[in-house]
Amino acid sequence: xxxxxxxxxxxxxxxxxxxxxxxxxxxxxxxxxxxxxxxxxxxxxxxxxxxxxxxxxxxxxxxxxxxxxxxxxxxxxxxxxxxxxxxxxxxxxxxxxxxxxxxxxxxxxxxxxxxxxxxxxxxxxxxxxxxxxxxxxxxxxxxxxxxxxxxxxxxxxxxxxxxxxxxxxxxxxxxxxxxxxxxxxxxxxxxxxxxxxxxxxxxxxxxxxxxxxxxxxxxxxxxxxxxxxxxxxxxxxxxxxxxxxxxxxxxxxxxxxxxxxxxxxxxxxxxxxxxxxxxxxxxxxxxxxxxxxxxxxxxxxxxxxxxxxxxxxxxxxxxxxxxxxxxxxxxxxxxxxxxxxxxxxxxxxxxxxxxxxxxxxxxxxxxxxxx
Numbered sequence: 001x002x003x004x005x006x007x008x009x010x011x012x013x014x015x016x017x018x019x020x021x022x023x024x025x026x027x028x029x030x031x032x033x034x035x036x037x038x039x040x041x042x043x044x045x046x047x048x049x050x051x052x053x054x055x056x057x058x059x060x061x062x063x064x065x066x067x068x069x070x071x072x073x074x075x076x077x078x079x080x081x082x083x084x085x086x087x088x089x090x091x092x093x094x095x096x097x098x099x100x101x102x103x104x105x106x107x108x109x110x111x112x113x114x115x116x117x118x119x120x121x122x123x124x125x126x127x128x129x130x131x132x133x134x135x136x137x138x139x140x141x142x143x144x145x146x147x148x149x150x151x152x153x154x155x156x157x158x159x160x161x162x163x164x165x166x167x168x169x170x171x172x173x174x175x176x177x178x179x180x181x182x183x184x185x186x187x188x189x190x191x192x193x194x195x196x197x198x199x200x201x202x203x204x205x206x207x208x209x210x211x212x213x214x215x216x217x218x219x220x221x222x223x224x225x226x227x228x229x230x231x232x233x234x235x236x237x238x239x240x241x242x243x244x245x246x247x248x249x250x251x252x253x254x255x256x257x258x259x260x261x262x263x264x265x266x267x268x269x270x271x272x273x274x275x276x277x278x279x280x281x282x283x284x285x286x287x288x289x290x291x292x293x294x295x296x297x298x299x300x301x302x303x304x305x306x307x308x309x310x311x312x313x314x315x316x317x318x319x320x321x322x323x324x325x326x327x328x329x330x331x332x333x334x335x336x337x338x339x340x341x342x343x344x345x346x347x348x349x350x351x352x353x354x355x356x357x358x359x360x361x362x363x364x365x366x367x368x369x370x371x
Contacts, residue, residue, distance in 0.1 A: 014117060014142070015110035022140065026114065030121040031128075031135040055155040060091040063149040068182075068283070069207055071357045072190055077116050079208045080148070081123025087233065088152035089131055089212035090285050094231035096162040096221025097154035099214065101136035102128070104150050107143035120148075131214055160221045162229035162289075167247040171227055171290040173313040175236060176216050176303065180275065181206035182283030183364065184264040187271035199263050210285045216303055217287060225299050226289040236280040236312075237327065237369070238343040239288035244325030247290075251327040253313040253338065253369075273361075276369040282344050290315055329370040336370035 014022060064084040069076065085102060092099045104124065108117060128134055136153070156162075185207035188195055195203060205211070213231075220226045228247065230239045240251040257265065257275050268275045291299060300309050318328070318335070327338040341363055344351055352360040 010113070010115040010118065012114045013111050014108055014114065017114065022117075026118060027121065027140070030118070030125055056097075056158045056161050057153065057155055058092060058095045058097045058161075059151060059153040060088050061149065061151040062087045062091070063147065065353060067208075068186060068357055072186060074189075074208075076208075077120040077146075078123035078126075080146075081120040081125075082127045082209050083123075084120075084148045084150050085124055085127035085131070085133075085152075086210055086212050086285065088150045089127075089133070089214060090231045090233060092152050092154040093212050093214040093217035094162060094229050094287055095154070095156055096160055096217045096229070097156035098218060099131065099133040099152055099154040101134045102138075102150055102152045103136050104138040104148055106138065106140045107145070107147045108140065109144060109146060110142050112146060120146075127209070130209075131212060156221060160224065162217065162221050162226060164228055164230050164243055164246045166227040167243060167249055167290040167315050168227055168292070169249060169315055169317050170293065171315040172293055172296055172311055173240070173251055173253070173315060174289050174291055174296070174299065175232075175286050175310040175312055176213050176220070176289060177211075177232075177286030177307050178206060178261075178284045179286070179308070179310055180260050180264040180268070180279035180284070182210070182285075183273065183278040183281060184261075184267040186283075186361075187273055188267050191271050193267060193270060195267075196263065206284065210283075211307075212285060213287045213307065216306055219302050219306075220287075220289065220299070223298070223302065225295045225302075226291045229287055229289045232284060232286045232288055233282060234344045235282045235342050236286075236288055237338045237340065238282075238345065240313075240327035240338060241340070241343070243288065243290065244327050247315070247325060249325040250316045250318045251313060251325065252316050252318070252335070253327070253329045255310065255312040259310065271365075273364050274366075274368060277339075277342055277367055278364050280338075280369055281342055281364060331370050339367055339369055339371045341367050342369070 067079045067083050069079050088102060089099055185203035228243055230243055232239050244251045260275050260279050265275050268278055303309050328335045329338055
């Protein structure tokens with residue numbers, strides 16, 4: 001009888017339940033709070049004991065973009081739920097902080113099936129569990145289209161917090177995480193390419209369940225390994241320009257195509273995509289940091305079992321007359337500006353939010369990393 005009730009419930013529309021039943025029968029059971037947490041779902045606000053304020057509190061709010069997997073033919077609400085947590089935790093990671101929870105504001109159409117909504121909640125919960133955090137609360141309302149906006153909260157020792165400012169001339173520029181895995185996954189799926197078995201799970205993870213670099217950020221913070229840090233949500237190119245601006249220094253990229261994983265390069269070649277352009281795009285949810293050269297070996301050792309670490313360039317001061325720094329690539333021993341067309345900058349022509357993912361893919365096929 002219980003199983004029959006659940007099956008009948010899954011076939012219902014949200015409009016047949018109403019807000020109260022959705023909260024009590026679906027949302028609250030999905031996000032059961034462990035006893036160790038000093039708060040519970042159901043109040044108007046989340047409250048924290050004052051001893052949690054000894055460190056710096058960090059929080060971030062971000063709307064969830066429609067996952068790229070949806071745009072290329074795989075509209076699974078699980079992925080939508082995973083990304084709703086991921087995009088906010090990635091910002092927490094860039095500060096070297098530990099998350100202690102998220103709040104989600106969800107808009108859902110009345111005719112959405114309960115089974116689809118549960119699939120969304122499953123993605124949310126799985127991403128939370130994978131990153132040792134919880135849903136603290138939020139809000140839900142009806143509307144024409146499904147959407148979700150998340151807020152993540154975390155804490156970090158005030159003396160260890162990572163910021164965008166702090167880079168020094170002579171620092172190395174490093175990327176924490178994959179280079180090119182996301183777009184390799186996208187193009188392999190679009191072009192139905194045969195992928196070696198050992199890479200299939202990695203590519204599926206890169207596309208549908210990317211990992212926010214929380215543990216890596218915390219290790220970097222606790223061991224004072226970095227002078228500045230930023231998460232890559234809009235492209236590594238964008239990170240380089242922003243960090244250069246914040247620190248009034250120049251970011252000079254020296255990495256070459258040979259350092260990108262061979263399977264990714266093979267996928268890009270077969271798809272007519274420029275490898276460096278794709279690798280320096282967005283989607284991998286990596287961290288871009290500057291570190292003193294003497295810290296690089298320790299950084300590699302501490303992250304060896306977690307993710308790749310790439311040394312991509314060096315912080316310099318090329319032109320003292322420039323008020324703010326810039327970002328360059330060394331091509332044929334010549335200093336060339338990084339190509340801003342690769343950045344997914346909101347409201348610009350290259351923003352896939354406004355102009356579509358396929359138009360952005362043309363940039364990956366036709367534009368070099370430099371201009």
